[in-house]
Amino acid sequence: xxxxxxxxxxxxxxxxxxxxxxxxxxxxxxxxxxxxxxxxxxxxxxxxxxxxxxxxxxxxxxxxxxxxxxxxxxxxxxxxxxxxxxxxxxxxxxxxxxxxxxxxxxxxxxxxxxxxxxxxxxxxxxxxxxxxxxxxxxxxxxxxxxxxxxxxxxxxxxxxxxxxxxxxxxxxxxxxxxxxxxxxxxxxxxxxxxxxxxxxxxxxxxxxxxxxxxxxxxxxxxxxxxxxxxxxxxxxxxxxxxxxxxxxxxxxxxxxxxxxxxxxxxx
Amino acid sequence: xxxxxxxxxxxxxxxxxxxxxxxxxxxxxxxxxxxxxxxxxxxxxxxxxxxxxxxxxxxxxxxxxxxxxxxxxxxxxxxxxxxxxxxxxxxxxxxxxxxxxxxxxxxxxxxxxxxxxxxxxxxxxxxxxxxxxxxxxxxxxxxxxxxxxxxxxxxxxxxxxxxxxxxxxxxxxxxxxxxxxxxxxxxxxxxxxxxxxxxxxxxxxxxxxxxxxxxxxxxxxxxxxxxxxxxxxxxxxxxxxxxxxxxxxxxxxxxxxxxxxxxxxxxxxxxxxxxxxxxxxxxxxxxxxxxxxxxxx
Numbered sequence: 026x027x028x029x030x031x032x033x034x035x036x037x038x039x040x041x042x043x044x045x046x047x048x049x050x051x052x053x054x055x056x057x058x059x060x061x062x063x064x065x066x067x068x069x070x071x072x073x074x075x076x077x078x079x080x081x082x083x084x085x086x087x088x089x090x091x092x093x094x095x096x097x098x099x100x101x102x103x104x105x106x107x108x109x110x111x112x113x114x115x116x117x118x119x120x121x122x123x124x125x126x127x128x129x130x131x132x133x134x135x136x137x138x139x140x141x142x143x144x145x146x147x148x149x150x151x152x153x154x155x156x157x158x159x160x161x162x163x164x165x166x167x168x169x170x171x172x173x174x175x176x177x178x179x180x181x182x183x184x185x186x187x188x189x190x191x192x193x194x195x196x197x198x199x200x201x202x203x204x205x206x207x208x209x210x211x212x213x214x215x216x217x218x219x220x221x222x223x224x225x226x227x228x229x230x231x232x233x234x235x236x237x238x239x240x241x242x243x244x245x246x247x248x249x250x251x252x253x254x255x256x257x258x259x260x261x262x263x264x265x266x267x268x269x270x271x272x273x274x275x276x277x278x279x280x281x282x283x284x285x286x287x288x289x290x291x292x
Numbered sequence: 293x294x295x296x297x298x299x300x301x302x303x304x305x306x307x308x309x310x311x312x313x314x315x316x317x318x319x320x321x322x323x324x325x326x327x328x329x330x331x332x333x334x335x336x337x338x339x340x341x342x343x344x345x346x347x348x349x350x351x352x353x354x355x356x357x358x359x360x361x362x363x364x365x366x367x368x369x370x371x372x373x374x375x376x377x378x379x380x381x382x383x384x385x386x387x388x389x390x391x392x393x394x395x396x397x398x399x400x401x402x403x404x405x406x407x408x409x410x411x412x413x414x415x416x417x418x419x420x421x422x423x424x425x426x427x428x429x430x431x432x433x434x435x436x437x438x439x440x441x442x443x444x445x446x447x448x449x450x451x452x453x454x455x456x457x458x459x460x461x462x463x464x465x466x467x468x469x470x471x472x473x474x475x476x477x478x479x480x481x482x483x484x485x486x487x488x489x490x491x492x493x494x495x496x497x498x499x500x501x502x503x504x505x506x507x508x509x510x511x512x513x514x515x516x517x518x519x520x521x522x523x524x525x526x527x528x529x530x531x532x533x534x535x536x537x538x539x540x541x542x543x544x545x546x547x548x549x550x551x552x553x554x555x556x557x558x559x560x561x562x563x564x565x566x567x568x569x570x571x572x573x574x575x576x577x578x579x580x581x582x583x584x585x586x587x588x589x
């Protein structure tokens with residue numbers, strides 16, 4: 026039946042990862058895509074979007090594997106135990122699982138927000154990735170941390186101190202919108218800088234920018250400067266990852282554009 | 293603790309995670325966690341994962357799953373409305389646990405609409421020994437517009453009282469003319485008007501739900517009404533019970549507990565700890581009470 030998924034755990038049993046496989050809608054395929062979620066509250070808010078994206082890619086002839094990183098979703102351990110490097114490693118594991126379990130030869134990695142960043146870092150680490158979909162990637166860790174702190178400040182019982190914003194304040198978050206923020210994770214995120222990415226990570230890359238004012242232009246130039254084959258799509262849409270799931274309007278136009286780009290085997 | 297990804301239901305399209313204690317089987321009733329709105333089976337802030345793992349340490353088997361069309365479960369291909377399908381699918385979850393684990397007694401828990409599904413399933417199925425109804429909203433169908441307009445106004449009042457009036461951004465918005473004084477003042481003054489209007493509301497499902505809760509108490513189904521302090525769901529319960537919540541919560545096996553400094557989804561980490569503690573304590577209490585009452589004499 027169309028839209029059915031197979032759910033399973035994979036990887037080392039002590040650090041098992043939860044995945045959902047969407048088979049290609051018609052026939053067999055040797056193309057596969059790993060979908061990398063954003064994290065924290067953004068993961069909860071975009072889970073439904075990912076299901077629709079997975080289905081669109083399955084219609085485009087892909088085996089799709091949505092999976093939860095270590096310490097997130099249904100995967101092993103707690104969020105407070107996780108590091109950014111775990112998540113990049115988990116994505117490399119998921120790309121391998123896609124090849125091993127479903128026999129695919131051509132792998133894509135796709136993600137939104139920090140998921141896009143993790144997809145790119147995993148592609149650099151693994152190599153052999155044919156396609157990358159970077160949807161509103163987090164390119165600056167400090168800017169991302171400011172974004173999620175702003176989100177936390179909107180909570181009814183916020184952990185943001187009253188003097189936050191004062192230049193003398195050395196406050197560092199210990200929780201962000203429902204999830205812990207450890208010193209280690211804070212360090213990982215605040216030192217993240219995709220604008221220093223040194224080389225091409227995939228044979229072809231789709232960079233999607235849903236902001237009103239095309240904030241990804243600088244990153245586009247950076248990627249093109251490394252010699253990457255980059256397709257840039259600027260399709261403005263409200264920030265799905267900041268909205269409660271039941272209030273979200275799915276970015277159908279972007280999902281369809283990703284599906285068509287990935288399905289075009291010639292790129 | 294062991295976790296297993298499962299597919300169940302008539303067409304095996306419902307997806308869930310069964311969490312078992314390390315030692316394997318359990319003689320305790322199994323716990324089933326129900327979707328909060330359209331948030332998938334990890335629960336708001338991943339609370340269902342944490343809860344299931346803690347309950348496994350305490351010896352409970354837990355199943356958290358997605359109703360059809362939510363999270364990882366496929367949509368249904370028939371036209372069964374959600375009010376019925378949600379109960380049928382929760383019963384399928386219980387049937388799975390009976391078939392795979394040999395358990396035929398259940399405790400259901402859910403946040404927001406998950407509480408409503410827990411209530412309806414308990415009402416339909418005597419295998420449910422108890423329910424944790426957390427910030428329940430939606431016991432009264434959306435179609436009953438007069439009730440929901442009334443509740444919305446009370447909720448708006450509560451919003452301004454609890455948050456907006458103490459929030460710098462709200463005052464900024466007010467100064468910029470983006471929030472009306474009239475709206476705030478009417479919200480602030482609504483309680484008196486609201487009390488007067490309860491009796492004037494048309495006869496609705498509220499009475500049926502009140503009788504449903506009483507029927508469960510008569511049957512001996514244990515109920516914990518757990519609310520975040522100030523949650524709008526309290527208004528709905530108050531409305532259902534015609535302003536006399538204690539008439540229900542003073543019954544044997546029925547309790548109402550409140551988590552302070554918690555929003556609807558228990559976002560703050562301190563409130564999550566309190567949420568987990570309250571539920572685990574109550575499930576332990578119910579299980580021990582039931583074990584005692586079933587001990588051979």
